[in-house]
Amino acid sequence: MAGKKNARSEPAAAPATTATSTPSAKAPLTPTKNPIPIPTPAQPKAVAAQGGWAQVFQNLYDYYLSETPQRTKLLDVFLLFLVLVGALQFLYCILAGNYPFNAFLSGFCGTVGQFVLTISLRIQTTEANKADFPKVSPERAFADYVVCSLILHFFCVNFIN
């Protein structure tokens, strides 16, 4: 419901709603402490009372802890940081107005962009996904990541006014 309210009050809410579901989407550490997945699953939980949710999250959490390498966990911390920064910016935009809209957009888009790039890096460096990316070695993935981040930040700085 919180997402809905945001959506009404701000123009950038559409990216925001997706972005708020984004963190839950890809940052697999969210189940434990991240407040964001709650809006989506919480509703049906209240309505349907399916009971299995706790179990689901427990499973996810266990899976995450057991299957994720240390390096990837570092990436996930960065992802969490990006989510927090994005949420903070969005909150500011709602509370204090979006007046320098350029600045808000470039900040927010930069956060979201960096987030998806990091996710991409995470996907490409995960062992289990090797089959999907026959031509992308982890080193290549990291090089791509650096180049894309540079481009992203060039645009952001240029747009910030």
Added chain:
Amino acid sequence: MAVAQQNALLGPPSQSSRTLLRVVILLFIAGAAIASRLFSVIRFESIIHEFDPWFNFRATKYLVANGFYKFWDWFDDRTWHPLGRVTGGTLYPGLMVTSGVIYHILQALTIPIDIRNICVLLAPAFSGLTAFAAYLLTNEMTTSPSAGLLAAAFMGIAPGYISRSVAGSYDNEAIAIFLLVFTFYLWIKALKLGSMLWGALCALFYGYMVASWGGYAFITCILPLHAFVLICMGRYSRRLYVSYTTWYALGTLASMQIPFVGFLPVKTSEHMPALGIFGFLQLVGFIDYVRSAISGRQFQAFLITVLVATFGIGLAGLVALTSLGYIAPWGGRFYSLWDTGYAKVHIPIIASVSEHQPTAWPAFFFDLNILVWLLPAGIWLLYKELRDEHVFVITYALCGSYFAGVMVRLMLTLTPIVCVAAAIAASKLLDTYLVKSPSQTSTSEAGEKKAPKSADKTASPLGVSSMVSKLTIVGAMIVYLLMFVSHCTWVTSNAYSSPSVVLASRMPDGSQHIIDDYREAYQWLRQNTKEDAKIMSWWDYGYQIGGMADRPTLVDNNTWNNTHIATVGKAMSSREEVSYPIMRQHEVDYVLIVFGGLLGYSGDDINKFLWMVRIAEGIWPEEVKERDFFTARGEYRVDDGATDTMKNSLMYKMSYHNYQSMFPPGKAADRVRGVQLPSEGPVLNTIEEAYTTENWIIRIYKVKDLDNVGRDHFSAAAFDRGQKKKATKKRGPRVLRVD
């Protein structure tokens, strides 16, 4: 081409010689693409064509003269008088910047070339690159080595693309189509490899495309659609996630760098599908991750609730935002894409542009010829394989065909994919029937086949050794291809190479006669009027007046202010008493109209007049009524039977003023409308004829200043006419007295 063929004939080509062959063939194709676009230069001269290119040309000159930053902040006070236009912030700078960069590079290399020639030849040069991009795109679709070359050849000479890229048509599309095809190629590449780098390249070229052409929205909608179709087909992959999100995150930021686009990507509905799919992909990605963690019933319940909840919230959010006005609803041009009658009812200014009309059926055949029937075959062949990139071609072809059917100018966006699909079909056909013998290795066949096919020459000596059916099919195919080539050449030279600034006609003895009235009139304006004399004309000619005559105009082809255009329309369609104050208020010094009655030039202002009336009526429905310009029987007439409103309108008067004096009494005829005109010509009181060109195509009138003894113009003009009569009467007695 012959050289290439010989190379192929010499022996079984190795890998490197095949590469060489391919490069040579591509170079020839690029050469053919450029050469066929030079008809206009050969027939006429190196001149900028039509309307919009004149503005681009003027802007480019400004850029070259004043540098990039001044260009970026350019406020143009010589258009849209008295409003002016923030030109730097309301144009797509890609085209001008491209030619500016080329100009400076050539200058640095000490090649002194005129900026005009760069502008004229930019479109042909880029068409060569487009052919190359089509080659790359097709090679991603199929393993057949000949399909790419065929696609390049098709792309190089397809009239649907030539129509907007002949030498001199210096318009945004000139480079945009190359960028369109190349962006698609990069997208396919990124999707196939799942690589961030290719996605970023795709985003960069997308940014370039946004900087160049308003049609970038096509990419903005096609890529998400492709992604969406893939997800719906259950073909979500991590590669899709990587390539799409990289493209979207970088591409959106890149597009926002252009001042004219600015915040649109987060504010208008056209860009929402891309954003929605972006969010949707995050969700799908998350679900994909969860699926590997948990399984079975748990996952299903999880999936359904998450999907339903997200869609509900997303949809509600979009509707709420749109209804609260944070997201602009779809623009008028987009509505007219769904309902072809929409523009005519609601936005006459869009409907009045001929290239926004729905396409007539023959136009497809005219612009694409055999490609039209090769397209479905190609699509079917792709459908049989149906990899991710084939889905893209199919999606694109379906959308492109629909849009091309709705709006004439969108034929341009359809052409590339038709070339790709048709090349796949043609190469499949030729591959099947050109095989020398089944036992041979496919690699050497490929090398031998390439050259003859793309060269569209007789390929028979190679493949026809045995069977009659092979001979028949290949022969037929070659005949079709040759017919296609000759059709393309014919269309290019006859239909698409006219600059429309300079007109050509045939003398009785068959020699060409150039009608140069436009430039004559603009040159007159340039030399005989004050530097800041304001010219009022219908908006079609605004850019040309600005570019060629260098005089301020009231309205021009950048139709950003409908009211201002309607004001001009009202001035043209009202009585002189109404028009004169309007012209005074806008400080109009000269009025320029186009009149084709003497020569039979049908694109003149009387034929466009109803649009002026309609647009004016949209703003002042009380004062200008379209109905009044039709006779009681609903005819649009200019002869004796014309309505009073018509006869008294400024446009009618200006068009036919003094026209009767060209003919013997009572014989005045309008050759466009094919009617006899009344023997009494209209009388003008508030303006006077300043200049009329050789063939009467352009007529320029000067707006009279206020009368210096304070009379209104009608009594002054009547007095002038009466004065003469009285003078002759007075002279009578005087003569008597002298005698």
